[in-house]
Amino acid sequence: MKSVPRLIRRFIGILLLSFLLLAALNITLLFLYTRSQLPNSYPWKTAEEVAGQLSQDENGYHLSEKMTRELEDFDVWAILIDNDTMQVAWQTNDLPESVPMSYSISDIAGLTRGYIDGYPTFTGEIENGLVVLGYPKDGFWKHMWPSWDYKLIADLPKTVLSILVINVTLVFLIYVVANSKLLRSVKPIVNGIQALPSEDAVYVPERGLLCELAASINKTSEILQHQKRQLCKKENARANWIAGVSHDIRTPLSMVMGYAGQLREDAGLNDAQRQKAAVIVKQSERMRNLINDLNLTSKLEYNMQPIRSRTINLVALVRQVVVDFLNLDVDGRHPIEWETSENLTACPVNADENLLKRAVGNLIQNCIxxxxxxxxxxxxxxxxEDKCTVSVIDDGLGATDEQIKRLNNAPHYMDCDETTAEQRHGLGLLLVRQIAAAHGGTVTIGHGIRGGFSVTFTLPMADG
Amino acid sequence: MDFDYLKQKRILLVDDEQELLDMVCSILSEDGFQKIATAKTMKEAVALSSAYHPELAILDVMLPDGNGFDLMEQLKRTSDYPVLFLTARGEDEDKFRGFGLGADDYMVKPFLPKELLFRVNAILRRSYKGENPLVRLSGCEIDFERAEVIKNEERLPLTAKEHDILTCLYRNAGRIVTIDALCEAAWGDNPYGYENSLMAHVRRIREKIETNPSRPVSLITMKGLGYKLIVEGR
Structure with a gap:
């Protein structure tokens, strides 16, 4: 969820920036636009120019040709109001008829600020009168009350600033209100996406602004779940197939093993014949072990084997396995030495008794x-201090360093989808590793102190 | 022979495969068992059970008209004799289910004749021990029923613990029994820390059963592992 606050911060940043940029742009545009307009003061200046160029002789007043033409060009009329008589003492030829010919003082004040009959008027002084220019009616708009409250002008910077602040706040509020709704709909989406990598099913309610996204997430989760189920189904099928095949092999193998076992003990046969029967027994025992291992290892691989853990005495368990082997060892070629301190009578571990027996049994069988x-x-x-170790060491052929390295590191063919020559075979040790892993323990393979093979199987000790 | 009475026991053998029936029959008869009846279906088995009155049943779990567990329930309803399961299904659940219903033992195929005979004999010995009170050892006889050892015409009583230990050893005669199994037989479910007591009891048992207790020939020590009882006639 860290990305969401970052996203919000970035949005607000962009918003404020665009706000400032917009203001700057507007001010610039306004400036450029007003600059291209005619200056507001120019009719006043023209009026003063006219006043300056108006000359008086015995025939009256005269305006220069140039000024007259200029006024005509702009369709401007002009009059001169005499100070003494308050009558029009001079006028241009195009004076509209509606313009009065005599004025009172209040008229003068009025026309200075405003209009004569709708014509915007501008004044210029001469020695004994007032020149008044009348521009076309749609030429200018005049501000009739050009006065401001002093305080208003004095407080102008403050006022502008606070208006600006109010504007920014308002925009921000609008943004927050609009976005909180968006965020509310984003939050379950974000949660949903973050939950997808976990293998559980994800459901995001499909409503709000982003309901389509929610639907996509739900669909994705559905696909993932489907694939997971498919995979699980395949694994189950494989484990069941192995279980089925091993079941079907057991009955015929019983016959092979049973009769061969009888022949091995048959006093009516000679030694060589009994020896042959013994080989058949031995090989069928190997097949039996293989079937058992294959079945269990595939179940452990696909988590189909329930681990029924309880506190058991590891010493008693290993002792039982050893005794089972001794009770079955026919030819006596693989004597087992019990090398546990007599003082060690109990070593509690939390484990599945049957699995652990299989592991220790496999280690001994491996030596044989x-x-x-x-x-x-x-x-x-x-x-x-906190762990129990079972060691099974023989004084037999052992293995080379290279072989031991490979046993400890190379993947087993059951775990490996590549077909390389480097894979290990033999299920016995793989199963031991799986059982150790299922109990939080470890397996180490090495050289025995008597020149043979050594395997140690370590389990964490149970509390109490 | 001490075990002759066991060989007279009627055995009911149920499996859907004729060849397997033949083989088990041959293993049992070679060991001396004479009264063996076979059935291939549940129906046959139930009929045989009431007509033949078997004293031990060896059942397959998978039968054409049902499974061995149901069959055992049916058989046990009318008569009470021990049951040994033979099955091609090694799954634990089956095992627990079998024992939960009162099966006496369980074997997963394939098996060696030796293993089968050991289990059959062990079950029979356990179930019908009252019928043959005298067990002959090298230097004496044991009367389990009366908890006595008969040595040189003299009757030596066994204590309760000695009896428990000897019974456990006798059931597994000829095989090593672990220290832990013996302690459990004598002291129950949580038998830790009784190893020294066990040694003391074994010493006293030897004084009763062995001709020369310091050189035992019937109750053998397997150092660190357990003990083995050698019974004459085995």
Whole structure:
């Protein structure tokens, strides 16, 4: 929502700027326009010129030819009112008839300020009379009362300023009122857009000025949700497919494993034949483990496996897994050494018991799978301040630094959509990693102290 | 033979695949079981149950005319005998559902003959232990019913805890039982901190059952892990 106040500030800035620019522009235009007009004082000056050029001789008054022509050009008439007689003592030829020939003092005052019979009049003084010019009726407009209140003129700057302030405030208020409505409709839109990246469904009420935008956001959210559902459906289909295939393999594999198991124990067969049966048993066990791992790993991958966590004793759990292996180990080629301090009897962790058993079982099975010649597997549990660690270390073939680096870093083919030769195979360790991740734990692969392979599985300890 | 009476138990086997029925039959009969009846549908199974009076049922979960859980409910309505599930569905929910309805054990296909036999024998031993009060060990016999050890014509009584521990070991005869499982059997659900008591009890049990308690041959220690009871005839 930080962008909205910034937007408002920018809008107001632009508004004020345009306000100032507009005022400046108007003043400039006014100035330019009035400059092209004739100056207001020029008829007065003409009147004075006429007065100056009016000469008197024994026949009366005479105006110079040039001035006469000039007056005629502008269609201006002129009279001279004598000071003594208050009669018209001289006049131009084109004097309208409606102009009176004698004047009183009040007439003089009137015509100085205003008009004679609608003709705007301007006066100029000569020694013993007053020259009056009459301009055409539509030539000038005269201000009849050219006086101002003194205070008004004195306060003019203040008045202008306050009018300006009132104007700006008014415009601002109009803007705020108009925009608050806009903002009210913008706010849910902004919230909606900001909520879109979260994977939840977004709904913005489709009303107000921006209802079309709201509709677009709703539509976008709908599309996103649809895609999410589609993706989820695909993932479910994949996990279900894997579950289905593994289910269908289990029954035929039961037969293979069951009969091979019987043949392995059959006293009527010779050693070589029993050995062959043992190989079939071993390989079908591998297939069984693969099916189990594939099924669980795909469920964990797509979050379809419920994690039923409760506080369990990790020592007891690992001990049970070890004992299960010992109870099933037929040929005795993979003895398991229990290397947990006798003082450590309980190590509480919050975990799903079955998943954790699978993880530890996979680690032990991994040692067996990779050391067909036999090896001793050392299993131990240690407790630190806030975590419990299970370590499974064998003294078998082990792995090179390069292989271990790859096991720790390279993506598994289940997680990887590229077909590179660098991908890891074998689901056992992937599953262990997934289970550790689901419980907030970590898995580290390395060299065993006895030359073999070492895996440590660390889980946070439960409170209390 | 100590387990002969168990081999006489009537077993009802239900699975929709003939080959699987054949195989399980062959595994069981090779181990000495003689009375096995098979059914391929729920209907057949219900009919057999009332006619044959089985003493253990091994049920598949997926049947052509219903599922094994419903079948078990039906069977348990008329008679009470233990049930072991065999299924191709490894999902936990099924497991919980099965045990919630009173299944005695559960096995996911595929399985080794050994595993199946162990579970069948363990269930039978647990369910019908009263019928064969004497369990023969290398140096003595145990009468679980009367909680006594018979050694050299002498009857030595077992304490309640010793009885609990021995029962748990006997049920898993020939297999290692973890310290934790034994503590749970003797002291219940929250069995932490009883490890030393367990060792003391085991020492006293050995004094009763072993010919030479310092060199045990029947109750074997698996260091750090648990104990194993070796029963004669196994």
């Amino acid at each position: 799978n990779h050391n067909g010649q036999g090896c001793t597997i050392h299993v131990g549990v240690t407790k630190d």
